[in-house]
Amino acid sequence: MINRRTLLRNLSALPLVGGFIGSNYLLGKDGVADRTLGDKSYRDYYKELGVRTFINAAGTYTAMSGCLMRDDVLDAINYASKQYVNIDDLQDKVGERIAELLECEAATVTAGCFSALSLGLAGVLTGTDAKKAAMLPTDLTGMKSEVILQKSHHIGYAHALVNCGVKLILVETAAELEAAINDQTAMLWFLNYGNPDGQIKHDEFIRLGKKHGIPTMIDCAADVPPKENLFKYTKMGFDLVCFSGGKGLRGPQSAGLLLGRKDLIAGARQNAAPRGDTVGRGMKVNKEETLGMLAALENFLSRDHDADWKLWKAQIQHIHDAAASVDGVKPEIHVPEIANHVPSLKISWDMNKIKMDGNEVREKLRMGHPSIQTVGDKESLGITTWMLNPGEERAVAPRMKEILSGMA
Numbered sequence: 001m002i003n004r005r006t007l008l009r010n011l012s013a014l015p016l017v018g019g020f021i022g023s024n025y026l027l028g029k030d031g032v033a034d035r036t037l038g039d040k041s042y043r044d045y046y047k048e049l050g051v052r053t054f055i056n057a058a059g060t061y062t063a064m065s066g067c068l069m070r071d072d073v074l075d076a077i078n079y080a081s082k083q084y085v086n087i088d089d090l091q092d093k094v095g096e097r098i099a100e101l102l103e104c105e106a107a108t109v110t111a112g113c114f115s116a117l118s119l120g121l122a123g124v125l126t127g128t129d130a131k132k133a134a135m136l137p138t139d140l141t142g143m144k145s146e147v148i149l150q151k152s153h154h155i156g157y158a159h160a161l162v163n164c165g166v167k168l169i170l171v172e173t174a175a176e177l178e179a180a181i182n183d184q185t186a187m188l189w190f191l192n193y194g195n196p197d198g199q200i201k202h203d204e205f206i207r208l209g210k211k212h213g214i215p216t217m218i219d220c221a222a223d224v225p226p227k228e229n230l231f232k233y234t235k236m237g238f239d240l241v242c243f244s245g246g247k248g249l250r251g252p253q254s255a256g257l258l259l260g261r262k263d264l265i266a267g268a269r270q271n272a273a274p275r276g277d278t279v280g281r282g283m284k285v286n287k288e289e290t291l292g293m294l295a296a297l298e299n300f301l302s303r304d305h306d307a308d309w310k311l312w313k314a315q316i317q318h319i320h321d322a323a324a325s326v327d328g329v330k331p332e333i334h335v336p337e338i339a340n341h342v343p344s345l346k347i348s349w350d351m352n353k354i355k356m357d358g359n360e361v362r363e364k365l366r367m368g369h370p371s372i373q374t375v376g377d378k379e380s381l382g383i384t385t386w387m388l389n390p391g392e393e394r395a396v397a398p399r400m401k402e403i404l405s406g407m408a
């Protein structure tokens, strides 16, 4: 690996960029030049605005701005911003490239997973009929109007479907699902992380869709890693598969992927920007995000996932050990089976010995210096390390120990 001094020497040998880069370039996470806040050519907007930044020991939470984009993504965004292109041309070509990479029939970049859910369903309802697309969401004449899902899969994000004007039909068993199917049934919707709680599993769900000729869609928003999931569900037979771009893929937070059948992706595009009289017009994806999404995906596919995992695990272990050294504290390392499938830490403690609940500890972590964001409830604290910058675990561990020991 090239060290910082060599890098700086190499960079300053380039006449065009030497002066601009100055002395504050460091090796970024991916081993390419990265900007630091110390660089005088960058304004410290957050500080100027009084917006507090924090160490993200929580995970890929939307309200916490999701993830930090990788350097490849920033390069692609920067590249894209310099020239005009036709948005549909770019979407066509990027979609083809993504479909090739993920070995599926077709793909398109959406404005997040939520947008993929809405656009995918809109495409199912209207096909490529512009007149029908203009009727959504208030007039579904001549279109189907119901989506069936399992009760245990019914979470807030299902609102993305309601945005198209459909009615959600909730069922629990396969028999109930079949009984609920009628000539108004447009689609069957599956929440991947709801799988353990639902009675109808993937295979049977797909089989029922095929048996009745009704498209199936799966929400896999937070379900990478593992990498295999990007391929698994299209190959399994779901007609549409939706991912967030700004979670584990480390792309733009306002981007996502819709993968699946060619005709349905074409229908989704009919309902998307730049077309104005559509439910999707407000889900515009700009050229920067479109290329950024592609760059994020390429980076993700080519990464050494074992090395990433090892790093996250070592960071979790470091924080675990600091917590475990405090009397009365019980840290547990676990890996959720599905959704945010990464090394995670659950810290609980004897509240007779340590007289603070989870909310109070979280608040102290958040209000301290540096500010550290975690998740959890009254009973415990939840931590992941996959969204940390390497090294930040060394700030999280002592701070947590200090708070739990009653020294802060």
Ligand SMILES: *Cc1c(COP(=O)(O)O)cnc(C)c1O
Residues within 6 Å of the ligand: 062, 111, 112, 113, 114, 115, 157, 193, 219, 220, 221, 222, 243, 244, 245, 246, 253, 255, 256
């Ligand atoms: C995050 C999430 C979404 C929304 O994804 P965005 O990319 O933020 O639009 C949808 N469904 C599930 C299960 C999620 O976790």
